[in-house]
Amino acid sequence: MEFIVVGMTAGVLRGAPVTTVDVDIVHRRIPENVARLLGVLAELDAVYRHDPRRLRPNASHLLGPGHQLLTTTYGDLDCLGAIDQGKSYEDLLPQASEMSLGEGLSVRVLALSALIEMKERSARPKDLAVIPVLRATLDELSRKR
Amino acid sequence: MKVRPHEVDGPAVDPDIDENGVDRAQIRGMLQLTPEERLLRVEEFIDSMIAIRKLNEERPVR
Numbered sequence: 001m002e003f004i005v006v007g008m009t010a011g012v013l014r015g016a017p018v019t020t021v022d023v024d025i026v027h028r029r030i031p032e033n034v035a036r037l038l039g040v041l042a043e044l045d046a047v048y049r050h051d052p053r054r055l056r057p058n059a060s061h062l063l064g065p066g067h068q069l070l071t072t073t074y075g076d077l078d079c080l081g082a083i084d085q086g087k088s089y090e091d092l093l094p095q096a097s098e099m100s101l102g103e104g105l106s107v108r109v110l111a112l113s114a115l116i117e118m119k120e121r122s123a124r125p126k127d128l129a130v131i132p133v134l135r136a137t138l139d140e141l142s143r144k145r
Numbered sequence: 146m147k148v149r150p151h152e153v154d155g156p157a158v159d160p161d162i163d164e165n166g167v168d169r170a171q172i173r174g175m176l177q178l179t180p181e182e183r184l185l186r187v188e189e190f191i192d193s194m195i196a197i198r199k200l201n202e203e204r205p206v207r
Contacts, residue, residue, distance in 0.1 A: 136163060
């Protein structure tokens, strides 16, 4: 399945000492990938988290650029068709790299520099608040190299 | 068996606060962990917060 981990989970994976209660991903919006994603979402019992009817996402939802805010048996999961003024999976791919999560599992994760730029552009108070920590993490990473 | 992050922390380190109020020692500690261990650390923290919240839920007065 093709997706990129973005948001604060990307920050955590890159080493920032921050917390988050959901996972944000930008998925590739082609029918084959969306079908695979729907299969995983069904296994996770994913439903829209702000809808009391427990509606499930379908292919047309996931093929669009909108944000599907879901809750699953393992917690909240946001499947984002596009972020940061319309950037798709393909647009973000050059700014992401694979990280190993052990046991043969690896995921594509947005680079810390790209995450910082997005938070700066967003300029929401909650995004601006975390930028000093993300910048300091990037600085510590550059010192390690 | 997976190693939990608190088991690889080592001795406590003094904070190293920079001009923006960010604890650089905390960051360096995170960077010593693998990505998987970083996620587990956040998971442990969130679990702890949920447990504390539950302990502090209002109980009916007897």
